[in-house]
Amino acid sequence: MGTDGTTRSLEQAVFGAPVVPPGRPAVWLTSARRLLQGFHERLAPPPVRILEALFAQLDAHVLRVLVELDVPDQLVRPASMAELADRLELDHDSFERLMRYAAARNFISIDRRGRVRASGITKALQSDAVAPWRGWVRFATSSWFDDAFRNLGPGMAAEGPSPFEAAHGTDFFGYTNDVNPDAGVVFDQAMSAGAIVQAIGLARILKWDGIGSVCDVGGGSGAALDVLQRYHPHLEAVLFDLPEVVGRSDFLAGGQADRRSVGGSFFDEVPAGHDRYLLLAVVHDWDDESAVSLLGNVRHAMGPAATAVVVETPRADRPVHDFAAASDLLMLALASGRERTAQEYGRLFSTAGLTIQDRHLLPSGATAYEVAMTR
Ligand SMILES: C[S@@+](CC[C@H](N)C(=O)[O-])C[C@H]1O[C@@H](n2cnc3c(N)ncnc32)[C@H](O)[C@@H]1O
Incomplete structure (x- = not known):
């Protein structure tokens, strides 16, 4: 892809309007807002x-x-x-x-x-928006989301169930896939909005020439792959997620020959032989042991020339009121995961036998880590 201007006009052509602001200005804007918000809060009496x-x-x-x-x-x-x-x-x-x-x-x-x-x-929030943010509203204001947060205190006891398990008697993905599949549909829609924004960033920033096939691990509805194929039509796309999730996705509904979906667990194995693997907002769902296990399975699936792109928003070393801080609490209340600092990501990759080759700041403020097998 060419300059930011070229990619912006492509965005206009693909989606009918620019969807994601240009990279650097978006990141500067976030920093400026945080600074002003800090003043605004410190000026108020307790x-x-x-x-x-x-x-x-x-x-x-x-x-x-x-x-x-x-x-x-x-x-x-x-x-x-x-x-x-x-x-x-x-x-x-x-x-x-x-x-x-x-x-x-x-x-x-x-x-x-x-x-x-x-x-x-x-x-x-309109139903025909490119990224369906109304899904996030439905997800984060649902009673089952709220019930997990109501159990945040008791769920932090040294022994005993996590907040989500205390509220629902099962873990998050057991609940959204087996107990309450309607919640699963809402969750997939919510995730698609973020996935579309991240994928536009990846489509603009990463080099896609020479990449034949891309496998989205924990790819949810397939929204990220859809965006990448619109920008880079030569790509073959493989959606990999739990069987229930790929089963309810409409990723294959258009019958495109260059799309495939595979249902399975990334704790068992990951489809082998693709040029690039994506893990968007997947690693943060899991504790260190599980994260190393799933990253190890991705490494196992990769050929020597393949790369994996892990997109996460690293947590600052000190307390900051930002997206990563909020997301860390979401992980505590809903899942068994956590947000990690950049150093913690580095250690996690190296434990899983992966080396960071490059890192890119996306317009969303997330970081895309390009990792390859450690040699
Ligand atoms: C936080 S969502 C992220 C979805 C998508 N990558 C995105 O950025 O919107 C995590 C995804 O991991 C999937 N997942 C959870 N456990 C899994 C497992 N054991 N094997 C495969 N996928 C799994 C979930 O179904 C969900 O789609």
Whole structure:
């Protein structure tokens, strides 16, 4: 791929609009926001900070209600408050109060004439958005997600079940695949949004010439492979995930000859002989022992010239209020995994017999580690 400008116009051609901001500016913007957020928080007296922290959960409730009511799709065109409330058969006053809060948070916007319009956030929640972020809203506001967090305290006891197991009597993937498959569908949709954003970054940044086949290990719905094939149509794509997950994916629905899916567990074995393996947000789901076991199976599947690309967001060495810190708590409440520092990733790869060849900062702020067999 050529310059960032070339890839941006390709993005326009592939998706009809730019989806992911250019790499470096996106990362600078994140740093600037963190700095300003630090000031904003330090300036507030402690009681205000406590209330702000508690009221932050209202954002999640409002996003959930907007998605439940299908407000984002109702805002393909601007509409008056009354028109929208009537269309949704809602009490006008209640609806206006909800929309006022939503506008104050930029989830929607209200113009000078009082008409409700889609904001950038509304557009990202529309059902035809390139990356389906409404899946994340459904996932992170579901009762089963909440139940795991309610068990965070008891689930941290030295002995006994993890928070998720205390809440649901089984682990996360047992729950989403066997106990409550509807939760699995919601989880796959949520993961697709992030996978699409990461895949656009990988499509732009990595070299794909000379790569014939790519296997996405723990690839969920196959959304990342779909993006990569749109950018690089010469690629043969193999989706590998648990049988239930590949079974409900529509990755093969279009009948493309250059796509295959394989159901199985990466703790048993990984399909062998592909040029590049992807592991997007997979390693962080697991403790060190399991992570080394699955990375070892990827190494075993790789030929001497193959590479694996592990995408994760390394945790800072010191406490920082960022995506990795939040994701670390998600891993504690929902899975048996953790977010790791860059050094911890280095040690994990080397224990699994892998050496980092290159690393790339993606526009999302995640790092793509290109690793190969240690010689
Ligand atoms: C956090 S999701 C990431 C999905 C996708 N890579 C992405 O970036 O959106 C982890 C994925 O690992 C899959 N997974 C969990 N256990 C697995 C196993 N034993 N073998 C294969 N895949 C597994 C899950 O089904 C899920 O799709």
